[in-house]
Amino acid sequence: MxxxxxxxxxxxxxxxxxxxxxxxxxxxxxxxxxxxxxxxxxxLPAPVGAAMVDALMRGETHYTHSLGTMALREAISRNYLRIYGVEVDPQRICVTTGTSAAFVMLFGALLNPGDRLAMTDPGYPCYANDALLVGASTVRVNPPLPDGSRTPYCLTTEVLEENDLTGVDLFLVSSPSNPTGMLTDEAVYRWLLERDIPVISDEIYGRLVYEDATPRTALSISDDIIVVDGFSKAFAMTGCRLGWIVAPPELVGPLNRIAQNLYLSPPSVAQWGAIAALEQCDxxxxxxxxxxxxxxxxxxxxxxxxxxxxxxxxxxxxxxxxxxxxxxxxxxxxxxxxxxxxxxxxxxxxxxxxxxxxxxxxxxxxxxxxxxxxxxxxxxxxxxxx
Ligand SMILES: Cc1ncc(COP(=O)(O)O)c(C=O)c1O
The missing domain is CATH 3.90.1150.10 (Aspartate Aminotransferase, domain 1)
Structure with a gap:
């Protein structure tokens, strides 16, 4: 073949x-x-399971809107206000089939064949493969190794200055990072925005921070940043396959068209569990x-x-x-x-x-x-x- x-x-x-x-x-x-x-x-947290069983018994087993139910999009919006103090219009929220689908949708909407996606090395390997599907390539940005005086594997503005980002079309920041657990400072996002480099912020581990760290979202820096988050890690819901994108308004229509064609709708029953996760599982x-x-x-x-x-x-x-x-x-x-x-x-x-x-x-x-x-x-x- x-x-x-x-x-x-x-x-x-x-x-x-x-x-x-x-x-x-x-x-x-x-x-x-x-x-x-x-x-x-x-x-799975018990309230999530109960909400999913309820939804199943009510027959909520059909396609939903391609961007998810309005009930879940509103619950995600309320969650941004409650946890981070950030107002997000539910119309800007696109519910996805895991954050994995979010990356495919975003790259499909934002990258042309031959375009360049920048990400840190080491980083989550699926990003590069997803970019490859739409014919884009990956530029690796290398934070310092542990043998020097700087914090190892930490993405800083100094690191951005040292790397050649000419011709980069999109920058993906993942904080906390998989595999290093490092957090990325706000200055990094600001540096990229000042240079008109579009940014995606993968915040799937955002609620799992320790010591003196508090949950943060890049949405508190700028609404121009595209945020990806999901239920898999924080709520132990990997098999429910649900994530979301917060997108600038002009990107929502294109993402909707991609979702309509690639996925039709995110899983319906799981979306009811996701509302319980956000509202009953602190x-x-x-x-x-x-x-x-x-x-x-x-x-x-x-x-x-x-x-x-x-x-x-x-x-x-x-x-x-x-x-x-x-x-x-x-x-x-x-x-x-x-x-x-x-x-x-x-x-x-x-x-x-x-x-x-x-x-x-x-x-x-x-x-x-x-x-x-x-x-x-x-x-x-x-x-x-x-
Ligand atoms: C950094 C990062 N982003 C995204 C994902 C995808 O998770 P999911 O598709 O379950 O939302 C993972 C999974 O390991 C991850 O580590």
Whole structure:
């Protein structure tokens, strides 16, 4: 079969390869500690489940408006006011089939073949592949590595000045970042806007911040910034497949046309659960955030005791990006061995880019403290054998 040329550059998500190998080990009777996938281990919050069952029983199982129900768009708008103090017209909110669909829609609406999307390296790998689908290419912006005096892997205006952004058509900022957990300062958004570079802000981990960090949205900087957010991470709703875009008014019509053609509508039943998530789940969210915070502290100390230094001081998301070069200069090789020999699964840094990533492994703290302790104990026994 003749495949499109783009498939030569369309990479697989290595974390899924690791997960598949881990599942094969489990099927062969081994116990694996999973720190590879970025999926919350928490159950769906009860009010979300109840609202979805209700919706199902009422027969809310049909297509909705392509941009989502007005009830959910209004609930998202109210949430912006309540959490961030920002007024957002519900007409500017487009509900999407996970934030994954949001990126495809936005790139379809904003990028021509040959256009350039800028993103940090390391960064979430799907952005580049989504851009490839519309014939756009990716410009990698490289924040400093951990060996210098600056905060490692942190996107700053200094980093923007150092990189050549000529001809960049769109800049995607992800804060907190996957895989580093770093937050991006407001100055970065302002720098880009002053140079008329359109910005998308991926805020899917925005409610999962720790220490003294508070939830922030780039919408409080400017309505010209396109914001993407979703329910998967903060509300443990990955399978519900719901996200949203807040777009400038002139972009809503084009996004609607793309949604009509690509998806028809976001999942209907899940949209009723999403309203409950925003309006009845503050306590659930806080419980999950506080559990992640404790896990983060424990895993960070545990990894560093083993000589796996964490890059910087990650303040959000649920990942630690740790340097394994003391044991192996090839993080993919390290991860394969760690899985086969210690039965601990984590994701090699090379899944996220090329900027020093061969030395790093992403550990997700999406398992409870008991399992994280078990993972650390296995590493404590295994690392000295290398
Ligand atoms: C930074 C980032 N953005 C977007 C997504 C997509 O999530 P979803 O499609 O479940 O909303 C992920 C998933 O891991 C992510 O890490």
């Amino acid at each position: 003749k495949l499109a040329n783009r498939m030569q550059s369309f990479t697989s998500f290595i974390v899924m390869d690791i997960l598949e190998r881990a599942i094969a080990l489990e099927e062969a009777g081994h116990n694996v500690v999973h720190m590879e996938v970025g999926e919350p281990d928490f159950e 306590d659930h969210l806080e419980e999950m955030r506080s559990a992640y915070s404790k896990r983060r502290e424990r895993l960070m100390v545990g990894l560093e005791e083993l000589g796996l230094k964490v890059a910087g001081r990650p303040r959000g998301a649920f990942y630690l990006f740790a340097d394994v070069s003391r044991y192996d200069s090839d993080s993919l090789h390290f991860c394969r061995r760690m899985l086969d020999e210690a039965h601990v699964a984590a994701t090699p840094g090379v899944d996220f880019g090329k900027n020093g990533t061969q030395s790093f492994v992403r550990f997700a703290y999406t398992r409870d403290l008991g399992q994280l302790e078990e993972g650390l104990a296995r590493l404590r026994r295994w690392l000295p054998t290398l």
